[in-house]
Amino acid sequence: MIMIQVMPGVRAIADQNGTRVRQHGRRTIARTIQQGGTPPSACRGRRIVIVGGGFGGLACARALAGAEAQVTLVDRRNHHLFQPLLYQVSTAALSPADIAAPIRRVLARARNVDVVLADVTGVDTAGRTVKLADGADLPFDQLVLATGSAYNYFAHPEWAPLAPAPKSIADARTIRARLLRAFEEAEHCGDPGRRAALMTIVVVGGGPTGVEMAGTTAELARYTLRGDFRHIDPAAARVILVEAGPRLLGAFPEKLGDYAAKRLRRMGVEVRLGGAVERIEDGAVVVSGERIEAANVVWGAGIRAAEGAAWIGGTDDRGGRIAVDGNLAVTGQRDIYALGDVALFRQDGAPLPALAQVAQQQGHHLGRALRKAGPPPPYRYRTRGDTAVIGRHAAVYVYGRFTLTGRAAWLLWSIVHVYLLIGFERRASVMAQWIWRYFTFERGARLID
Ligand SMILES: Cc1cc2nc3c(=O)[nH]c(=O)nc-3n(C[C@H](O)[C@H](O)[C@H](O)COP(=O)(O)OP(=O)(O)OC[C@H]3O[C@@H](n4cnc5c(N)ncnc54)[C@H](O)[C@@H]3O)c2cc1C
Structure with a gap:
């Protein structure tokens, strides 16, 4: 036995x-x-351990379903999280369960795949085992590291509790509760200075996450909360988007960044370009020498790789990523692979961006390759285009030289994001809520917990 x-x-x-x-x-x-x-x-067959059930790890496990191999997927969370819609949970538009699918359920039909809920703390590369936080060792013949990334507070870890970033369900709930609580406190606050601070939200980072957070927060204040308060006008809330660089959406063509800034300003967002955050305190943020009293600061500026590199001997990469060869094998390691945000994969000389579609494609490629014996063939990323949403009827899309803005891009963004959610139930729920919100501006998840 x-x-x-x-x-x-x-x-x-x-x-x-x-x-x-x-x-x-x-x-x-x-x-x-x-x-x-x-x-x-x-x-039966090889023991393949996958660490991480995000976009990359899950795609890899799914591609290995039915293979002649015993696959074990380890994740510290019991759910796969659709991070691109976390900002909607943070701003009360969606509930956490709408964007999270239990990993065990997703892989229920893959009989050769086991799911282990555990925190991985290291890898014994010589002994060929993965170390779990409870002291257990998980032996492997082949190992896939897909641990993703974390937000980068640029050598200021003390800012993290003051300026939460939307990375997990817990983070999104924290941001949502703080935002809604600030309006509640402002409603019965007699001090005009304090009231103004309570109704000021600073979003740090002008990439897709910052643009999405700023746009949807402005819509929450201007439309959803309108008429719900007796002593304050939520539409008077200040939403400030701070970006250290010269323009928004730096990874997109310049005209799309300019479009995003124009649309956000039209929605009432103060867009501050070239403004570096110097300090974050409880209730205030200092940007290029100016102190802004703000009860809410949301972080969305830059990421670094999650743990993983240290487990296999470290990395020279400033972002902490694990260098991989053209077939996703970790450079200098035998039968160890890395993919997604944690991997540094160069294509045509440039590192691939940290995107869900990169992680998913790499996971699928590697999973298919590991079904057979022998080294995986080279991987090549094929983009399906990049998109970011700004607000109602406003989004940007780029595919090579082709760009799209406005309503058409917004519709495309909506369809793609619903399609990519795992499970019919979630797709139907999100679609129904978006349609309801489109006509009513209502947000059903306005809970402070
Ligand atoms: C707010 C936000 C918005 C985004 N929007 C977009 C977008 O619009 N389009 C796009 O393409 N990309 C977007 N991204 C990026 C995208 O989500 C990532 O590129 C993608 O999730 C990377 O996939 P991954 O598999 O590498 O890592 P993840 O999906 O992050 O999965 C990593 C998994 O590893 C697990 N893990 C980590 N460490 C351990 C450990 N020690 N032990 C056990 N388990 C561990 C985690 O719990 C997690 O489940 C967004 C990201 C964020 C945060």
Whole structure:
């Protein structure tokens, strides 16, 4: 008999063929995995461990479904998160469950894929094991690192609690609660200075996340909250978007950045270009020497790779990414691969951007390749175009030299994002809410928790 993990914290006992016979307690699995015992599903072929169930890791696991290999996907969260719509959870437009799908459910039909809810803390490259936070070791023949990225506070980690960034469900809920609470406090605040600060929101970073956050926050204040308060006018809220560079949407053609700035200004957003954040304090931010009293500061400026590089000997990359070869193999490592935001993949001499479609394509490519023995073939990124939304009827899209702005781009953005959500239920729910919101400006997730 061997002990196996069925769900986090739930164990079953299996016979030598991997058949589950009864539930058991937590400790045994660690020992069994350490001893190289059989993981949950009947184990045949190579043991492939994927760390991360985001866009890249999940695509890789899905592409390995039914392969002659025992695949184990490890993630510290039990859900796959559709990060491109996190800003809508942060601004009360969508509920967390609309953009998160349980990884176990997504992979339920892939019988050779096990899901383990655990924090990975390291990799023993010589011993060929992945180290889990609870002390367990997970043996592998091939390892895929897909741990994603984290926001970069540029050597100021102390700013993180003062200026949360939309990266996880918890972050989005924090931002939503702080935004809504500030309006509630302003409603019965007798001090005009304090009231103005409560109704000032500073968004840091003029990339897609900052533009989306600023635009949708302005719409929340101007339209959704209109008429709900008796003593304040939410439309008088100041939304300030601060970008250190000379223009918005730096990765897009210049005319699209200019379009975004023009549209945001028309929506009442103060766009400050060339403004570097020097300090963030509780209730204030200092931008290029000017102190702005603001109860809410939201961070969306730059990312760095998540942990992963240190596990396999470090990296020279300033963004902390793991250098990979043209076939996604980690440079200098045997049978270890990296993809998505955590990987530094150069194509035609330039690193690929940190985008969901890059991670997804790489995951799919690698998963297909690992179905067979031998080294994976080279990978090449094929863009389907980049898009960012600014607000109602306002978005930008670029595909090579082709660009699109306004209503057409906004419709395209909406269709693509609904299509990319995992599961019919989520697509239907998000589509229904967007249609409702389109006609009513209402936002159903205005909860302070
Ligand atoms: C607010 C926001 C908006 C965005 N908008 C867009 C957009 O419009 N279009 C676009 O293409 N891209 C967008 N992106 C970028 C896109 O989400 C990322 O490029 C993509 O998620 C990268 O995929 P990944 O698989 O590399 O990492 P992720 O999707 O981040 O997944 C990483 C996974 O690894 C897990 N993990 C990390 N460390 C550990 C550990 N130690 N142990 C266990 N598990 C671990 C995490 O829990 C996570 O599930 C946006 C990102 C953000 C934050």
